[in-house]
Amino acid sequence: MTQERTADRPRVDAYEKVLGRALYAADQPIAGLLHAMTVPATIAKGRIEAIDMTAAQNVRGVVRIFTHEDFSQIKTTPAARGAYGQPGKGHQPMTSPVVRHRGEPVALVVAETLEAAIEGAEAVKVRYASEPFSARMEDDLASPEAEPDRQLSSGDAEAAFATADHRVDVEYLHPQQHHNPIELISTTAAFEDGELRIYEGTQAASAFAGGLAGMMGMDPTRLRGVSPYTGGGFGQKNGIQEQSVLVASAAVLLRRPVKLVMSRSQLFHTASYRPRSRHRVRLGADEQGRLLAGLYETVQQNGRYDGFACDHGANPPRMYGYGAWRGSDRIVRVDTQTPGHQRAPHEHPSSYATECAMDELAEAVGMDPVELRLANDAQSDPITGKPFSSRHLADCLRRGAELFGWSRRMREPGALVADNGDLIGLGVACGSYKASMTAAVTTLRLFASGRCDIATSGHEMGQGIRSVIAAELIEILGVDPTKLDVRIGDTGHAPQHITAGSWGTGSAAPAARGAALKLRDELSLLTGAPLSEEPVHVQLARTRRPSLEVTVNTIPLGKDAQVIEQLRRGIPSTTGPEYPDFMAFSWIAHFAEVHVETSTGRVRVKRVVSVADCGRVMNRRTAESQVRGGVVWGIGAALREAGETDPRFGGVLNNDLAEYVVPVNADIGAIDVDFIDQPDFKLNMSGVKGLGEVAMVGAAAAVVNAVYNATGRRVRHLPIRIEDLL
Amino acid sequence: MRSLSYIRAKTVSEATEAFVAAGEGARYIAGGTTLYDLMKLGVERPAHLIDIASLAGSDRIETSGDVLFFGAGARMADVAEDGVVRRDYPVLAESLSKAASQQLRNMASVGGNLLQRTRCPYFRNGAIGAYPCNKREPGSGCAAIGGLDRGQAVLGVSDACTAASPGDWPVALTAMDATVEIQGPAGPRSVPIAEFYRLPGDTPHLEFAIEAGEIVTGISVPKTEAGRNSTYLKVRDRESYAFALASAAVALAMDGDHVRHAHIALGGVATRPWRAREAEELLTGRSIEPDIALAAGKAAFAEARPGAHNAFKIELGARTLADAIMTAGRKMQ
Numbered sequence A: 001m002t003q004e005r006t007a008d009r010p011r012v013d014a015y016e017k018v019l020g021r022a023l024y025a026a027d028q029p030i031a032g033l034l035h036a037m038t039v040p041a042t043i044a045k046g047r048i049e050a051i052d053m054t055a056a057q058n059v060r061g062v063v064r065i066f067t068h069e070d071f072s073q074i075k076t077t078p079a080a081r082g083a084y085g086q087p088g089k090g091h092q093p094m095t096s097p098v099v100r101h102r103g104e105p106v107a108l109v110v111a112e113t114l115e116a117a118i119e120g121a122e123a124v125k126v127r128y129a130s131e132p133f134s135a136r137m138e139d140d141l142a143s144p145e146a147e148p149d150r151q152l153s154s155g156d157a158e159a160a161f162a163t164a165d166h167r168v169d170v171e172y173l174h175p176q177q178h179h180n181p182i183e184l185i186s187t188t189a190a191f192e193d194g195e196l197r198i199y200e201g202t203q204a205a206s207a208f209a210g211g212l213a214g215m216m217g218m219d220p221t222r223l224r225g226v227s228p229y230t231g232g233g234f235g236q237k238n239g240i241q242e243q244s245v246l247v248a249s250a251a252v253l254l255r256r257p258v259k260l261v262m263s264r265s266q267l268f269h270t271a272s273y274r275p276r277s278r279h280r281v282r283l284g285a286d287e288q289g290r291l292l293a294g295l296y297e298t299v300q301q302n303g304r305y306d307g308f309a310c311d312h313g314a315n316p317p318r319m320y321g322y323g324a325w326r327g328s329d330r331i332v333r334v335d336t337q338t339p340g341h342q343r344a345p346h347e348h349p350s351s352y353a354t355e356c357a358m359d360e361l362a363e364a365v366g367m368d369p370v371e372l373r374l375a376n377d378a379q380s381d382p383i384t385g386k387p388f389s390s391r392h393l394a395d396c397l398r399r400g401a402e403l404f405g406w407s408r409r410m411r412e413p414g415a416l417v418a419d420n421g422d423l424i425g426l427g428v429a430c431g432s433y434k435a436s437m438t439a440a441v442t443t444l445r446l447f448a449s450g451r452c453d454i455a456t457s458g459h460e461m462g463q464g465i466r467s468v469i470a471a472e473l474i475e476i477l478g479v480d481p482t483k484l485d486v487r488i489g490d491t492g493h494a495p496q497h498i499t500a501g502s503w504g505t506g507s508a509a510p511a512a513r514g515a516a517l518k519l520r521d522e523l524s525l526l527t528g529a530p531l532s533e534e535p536v537h538v539q540l541a542r543t544r545r546p547s548l549e550v551t552v553n554t555i556p557l558g559k560d561a562q563v564i565e566q567l568r569r570g571i572p573s574t575t576g577p578e579y580p581d582f583m584a585f586s587w588i589a590h591f592a593e594v595h596v597e598t599s600t601g602r603v604r605v606k607r608v609v610s611v612a613d614c615g616r617v618m619n620r621r622t623a624e625s626q627v628r629g630g631v632v633w634g635i636g637a638a639l640r641e642a643g644e645t646d647p648r649f650g651g652v653l654n655n656d657l658a659e660y661v662v663p664v665n666a667d668i669g670a671i672d673v674d675f676i677d678q679p680d681f682k683l684n685m686s687g688v689k690g691l692g693e694v695a696m697v698g699a700a701a702a703v704v705n706a707v708y709n710a711t712g713r714r715v716r717h718l719p720i721r722i723e724d725l726l
Numbered sequence B: 001m002r003s004l005s006y007i008r009a010k011t012v013s014e015a016t017e018a019f020v021a022a023g024e025g026a027r028y029i030a031g032g033t034t035l036y037d038l039m040k041l042g043v044e045r046p047a048h049l050i051d052i053a054s055l056a057g058s059d060r061i062e063t064s065g066d067v068l069f070f071g072a073g074a075r076m077a078d079v080a081e082d083g084v085v086r087r088d089y090p091v092l093a094e095s096l097s098k099a100a101s102q103q104l105r106n107m108a109s110v111g112g113n114l115l116q117r118t119r120c121p122y123f124r125n126g127a128i129g130a131y132p133c134n135k136r137e138p139g140s141g142c143a144a145i146g147g148l149d150r151g152q153a154v155l156g157v158s159d160a161c162t163a164a165s166p167g168d169w170p171v172a173l174t175a176m177d178a179t180v181e182i183q184g185p186a187g188p189r190s191v192p193i194a195e196f197y198r199l200p201g202d203t204p205h206l207e208f209a210i211e212a213g214e215i216v217t218g219i220s221v222p223k224t225e226a227g228r229n230s231t232y233l234k235v236r237d238r239e240s241y242a243f244a245l246a247s248a249a250v251a252l253a254m255d256g257d258h259v260r261h262a263h264i265a266l267g268g269v270a271t272r273p274w275r276a277r278e279a280e281e282l283l284t285g286r287s288i289e290p291d292i293a294l295a296a297g298k299a300a301f302a303e304a305r306p307g308a309h310n311a312f313k314i315e316l317g318a319r320t321l322a323d324a325i326m327t328a329g330r331k332m333q
Ligand SMILES: Cc1cc2nc3c(=O)[nH]c(=O)nc-3n(C[C@H](O)[C@H](O)[C@H](O)COP(=O)(O)OP(=O)(O)OC[C@H]3O[C@@H](n4cnc5c(N)ncnc54)[C@H](O)[C@@H]3O)c2cc1C
Pocket: A658, B027, B028, B029, B030, B031, B032, B033, B034, B035, B036, B037, B052, B072, B073, B076, B098, B099, B100, B101, B104, B107, B108, B109, B110, B111, B112, B113, B114, B115, B116, B166, B167, B168, B169, B214, B215, B216, B217, B241, B242, B243, B244
């Protein structure tokens, strides 16, 4: 059985994608399509005084130029951009003459061709009254919020820290980062079959469609959100984009289909990003390295009016058995677009800071960093006192150390030298991510012909959720994957909960499994006998019924039937990490080996070993890919990526993929992945916890700790660049 | 809509005549990897494209005569993979194979490569924000000075512009005393590569010593035994597919253990491909030792003028050059 469960199966949609047959949102063939392009604001803050459209209107092919005067009726609701569900927050550009960040759309040019739209947009002349601004949290007009966003504590951490035998008190800086999924963000709006269909590669089709309807004052049942495939989301596509409602409104006003694909350079200014953050970490330990106290204060940049929370403090206290803890997270407001969730949104920066601080503590105590972590392993959560549903972090560390050859590590920095003179450093760090679940309404149909289709909640963003759903159906029903149609991401088929936060598998797998089990039950009722080993469709055929359909509502642990109604209305309804009887997290340990060239300070990551405890592994192939992707991102965060803002202008200067440096193949050495693969049935019937996010948590810290082990330098900001090690 | 005419020329004279006939707004296009990019950024707005990618014989690679000759239309990938170039002039091959990506090298010509423009982010970003930039809009000022200048040059800078010259191949050619062969409406001429690139001075928008309508037909490189002991070292923010933070082209002509003559040029650190004569002189008559190599590296940066965030390029550039000298020296054995 276990063999089957963790089978290394090809993705069910692999051929579609490789052959270019998978149609993404912007690929939909729609007759009479108009093309739109936005005019980006060239100031960081102020007001539009006048818009001169004469030249643009004369561009052949331009159909209509919209400004804020056309869109003033659009409502900024809690579903709007940047509001994050909070009334009074968020900012929808082009609903007033106010400009709140550089690059925000100030006009929308719609034309018969893309070329005309681009040329028209370039010809629009805007006169502004600009106002003083600060686009970085270090600058004069940045304003810190008076109250912390979140505080967590247990025991008297200050006192415990003051009397600890060993103490570290360090501050780490994490830069602004941009997701840059390969699929650009696009919106296509078209009236089809009496409803307004919005094709957009979103991670949240129901919230998106319902939210748009609310902003536009439309009947939500007349608006359908379709997200056929998402070409990478990573959290950047989990809400309504700055242009979504503008394009939808343009289609309504023009009574014609309209498409807009935001260019990469503009996305750096309109899409969300991981905000810059500062982390002060104080750790106190006794002589044996036992953690007596953790004090953790973070500050994170946010837009002037946005609702994105600062949540760095949520995970670190759960990592180890702290005697006492106190954490607080604060926001500093600046003049940028809204930041947002980016893969392991707070867990990655907070693990960077706290896991590097653990490395510093290991040195202060004089202990091996793996040993220090093992000595502080915990089976219950220091904050709530609840036990963890499952925690195999110690096994991750032990197995990882073995696979990696951790015993080669020398405590003295720079003591391991390669044949070519490079300094070799080995580093370790751990991570965790909450195990969440959501509701689903699933309809499963089996045909006597062997065909099978399933409609449920989920968005395929490359993580392989279609393959996860298929895996459950293959296991329970033995269906043929080539005859299986998985319908997700479309509010026309089933309500679509936002897919994010690593709850996709933990929600979709039990939903598919539940439906499959119910179908077996119904079939055996029909046949009047327990099912045999024969294929289910053959047994169905014998009943002379052409098909059998079941619908199942999946209600996650700790919730009641109300979540189904919330799901239908597009309201997020996740559970976890706190459940009635336990806390649930996925865990991971990363080991990194770096080689540092002594003359130039170039760092090369030769090898990473990562061992994860994510509950049951649904598909070894997609699971390993998830972890490799997370590790690559961690390496990028440690050594490459940073969005750069010139304080005089605002905006992001390195706004393309040539200058926003992400790792390339030549930067990545071996990445070996292994799993504990112990199902967590306390959480759900599939035994799944979640993997996509935890994969990245701690990876950057492992690299940074390895750089220290090679060079003896504690660089306390990211990315570590050549000039930091020269 | 902006209209664009396009013709494909078959001979050099057909191309130059077409250029004259087209008048304002004419541009030659070879691989298009720079030109299309600049069109998207709004730096270039050509009205007429004259495609010179398939001029008869323009992709010639000639290694058997007294000089090496590379037709301007030869692809970067083809020159980088040429057997003689790789064996006898690794500095040339490496400067190409470490540039851009394989896909780009398959398209890009070695002639077009000479004419690529700076990566200064303020220059490239003008379409979205109209930053002051004297290269883009003469007289508008320079946003890079006092701005995010980590990537800017430290050598050859002026108060009007500090933009780094981006190319790798031009650096190797500068070290190897190449000559640029040019054909214009008025006839052929040869320009030593040292005179092909201008310093920014007060006129940073004037970058190349080539007149409108002239065509680069080829590049000649004098043959030298120093080619064998040569290397191109490129240090960048990632291991591939990035422009140089600092690079060094080094070729050494030796008398036994001693340097008779060194050819040295630097990239990523200067406003044009930078011949490092001070470093060459310092090496002359010396044997190749780490401390001498580093002294040569430091000598090359004696006149450096850093900005706010790029002072590290002085140290990095010196060490990069020192490493390149040691590598070239080791090829002796
Ligand atoms: C993403 C990216 C990364 C890159 N990385 C690097 C790098 O790391 N290192 C590096 O050195 N380069 C790099 N490049 C630059 C690349 O090498 C150049 O774009 C290429 O060499 C230009 O050649 P082309 O034939 O495509 O020129 P084109 O784009 O066709 O032309 C460039 C310019 O030269 C003119 N022109 C072309 N041929 C002639 C001729 N024969 N006579 C007169 N005028 C001519 C054109 O009118 C145009 O103005 C990179 C480019 C890109 C897009």
